[in-house]
Each structure stands twice: as structure tokens, then as C-alpha cells.
Amino acid sequence: MEHYERMRRMGCLTRHDLEEMAGSRQALPTLLTDYQRKGIIERIRRNLYAVVDLESQRPVLSRYQIGSRLFPDACISHRSAFEALGYVDRPSHDIYVVTKSRFTDFKYNGVFYRHVDMRAEISAEWVDGARVTTLEQTIVDSIHNFEKIAGLEEVVRCILRAPRPDAEKLLLCLERYGNGFLYQKCGYVLEELQEHVNLPESFYRECREHCASTVRYMAKEAGGLVYSRGWGIYAPELRK
Structure with a gap:
């Protein structure tokens, strides 16, 4: 959650963005699983994820x-x-x-x-x-x-x-x-x-x-x- 406000401003994230937040390539799968399980991000397509508004449960971006x-x-x-x-x-x-x-x-x-x-x-x-x-x-x-x-x-x-x-x-x-x-x-x-x-x-x-x-x-x-x-x-x- 420490990255959430930054993620909201970005709206969409690539695997590279998430890897940077995770701190290493090895930590990326755990972070991805955790964020998706908590409903913070959703997979749009390969290598692209939408950030979700936690109140509305809708993508931040149109x-x-x-x-x-x-x-x-x-x-x-x-x-x-x-x-x-x-x-x-x-x-x-x-x-x-x-x-x-x-x-x-x-x-x-x-x-x-x-x-x-x-x-x-x-x-x-x-x-x-x-x-x-x-x-x-x-x-x-x-x-x-x-x-x-x-x-x-x-x-x-x-x-x-x-x-x-x-x-x-x-x-x-x-x-x-x-x-x-x-x-x-x-x-x-x-x-x-x-x-x-x-x-x-x-x-x-x-x-x-x-x-x-x-x-x-x-x-x-x-x-x-x-x-x-x-x-x-x-x-x-x-x-x-």
C-alpha cells in the first residue's frame, strides 16, 4: 500500500513498473499476486495492469x-x-x-x-x-x-x-x-x-x-x- 497513491496517479502499470516497486525481479511474482488478490490492480492484457479505485472497485482510468x-x-x-x-x-x-x-x-x-x-x-x-x-x-x-x-x-x-x-x-x-x-x-x-x-x-x-x-x-x-x-x-x- 505504500505505493498506492503513486499507482493511482499512473493509472496503468507495466511489469517493469511493478518490478521497480517490488525492488527486484525475484520479488515481482509475490507482489503481483498480492496486489491482484487485494483488488489493487487488474490485468488488462499481457504486460499491462489497471489500478483499481478501492472505494468504487472500478479502474481509475476511463x-x-x-x-x-x-x-x-x-x-x-x-x-x-x-x-x-x-x-x-x-x-x-x-x-x-x-x-x-x-x-x-x-x-x-x-x-x-x-x-x-x-x-x-x-x-x-x-x-x-x-x-x-x-x-x-x-x-x-x-x-x-x-x-x-x-x-x-x-x-x-x-x-x-x-x-x-x-x-x-x-x-x-x-x-x-x-x-x-x-x-x-x-x-x-x-x-x-x-x-x-x-x-x-x-x-x-x-x-x-x-x-x-x-x-x-x-x-x-x-x-x-x-x-x-x-x-x-x-x-x-x-x-x-
Whole structure:
């Protein structure tokens, strides 16, 4: 218990942290067993433990804080970022974590932590002690991966709850991806939501300059798609 206040401030501990507290590698198994038996720490995954508040018997850190501490470059992303930023009414049981480090999806304290591969540099900020993708990064990521993670209707609902995004920051995120099809998808979705996002015409002009030259299908299922001549894309009709 002599280390408890320090442990609370840290929130999460690695085996190295605990070994330092134990004083030696040989003493670590005893300390681990003792702390877990007393409910001071809980195993999150290999080499990572959550510190537990002794009064509430809940982890000291939030689900978003835990997700962003899985690896040094870990960041809460996609629908989970909309949650952490405060633009989702009902949190899900999934936390999406973007990182270059590979990990197998796992469950801790009723929450599934899902790996998202980091394929490009991202824009992030600290929100209530968790590293979270910025609003603009979250919008671009969510449109890019809508079929895998949230579904386009849910992405649209999140965008409509969020404040107006910054056009230059959106373009910076798109530039990092360097994907013509993504310019098409983002241009189409955001123009359909123009009454809310209120982006300048220069944003859409820039997107069109980088669009793929071929007609594309935004969803794998071709049924129910409408053709957008302005974007050269077959896409779901958005419900606003």
C-alpha cells in the first residue's frame, strides 16, 4: 500500500513498473499476486495492469484513457473518438485504437479493445487524459472505414452532432492518405451535409482535383446506391 497513491496517479502499470516497486525481479511474482488478490490492480492484457479505485472497485482510468495507453503511439479513433470528443449519445462496447503496434483484439472490464492499423500520420489531441484523433481526422477516418466499423448512417449522425470541421485540417488529413477514392467519398458525404458542415467551395474544388478518374462504388453492396454525377460515385443516399 505504500505505493498506492503513486499507482493511482499512473493509472496503468507495466511489469517493469511493478518490478521497480517490488525492488527486484525475484520479488515481482509475490507482489503481483498480492496486489491482484487485494483488488489493487487488474490485468488488462499481457504486460499491462489497471489500478483499481478501492472505494468504487472500478479502474481509475476511463476506457478511453486505457485504450490510449496500450502502446506509446496508441490513439482512440473512429466512432470511439467521436465518443471521447462528446458527439455520441450512447457509448458502445467497442473501443477502436489506432497504432502501428499489432495486438489481438481483447476484452477488459466489459469493453472490447479493437486494433486499427495506422497507415498514415494522424492528427491527435489530449482529451480528459486520453489521446484521441482530432475531429477532422476522425471524420476522414470514419468515412474511409465506414463499412468496417460504424456504418455510414452512424458516421453521419456523429458528424451532425459535432461542430463545424476546419476545411484546411480536413484537407491535411486527406493529403496524408493520398487516396483519390477517399477524396471522392469525403467530398460526396460532406457536400451532402453542407448545410451543417458549411465548408467553403475551395474545399470541394480541392477534393475534385484529387478524385479518382474512374467511377467507383462507395459500398460493396451495389443495391440501393444512387449515382452522384458531381463526384463520379455510386453511394448510399444519406438520411439527414
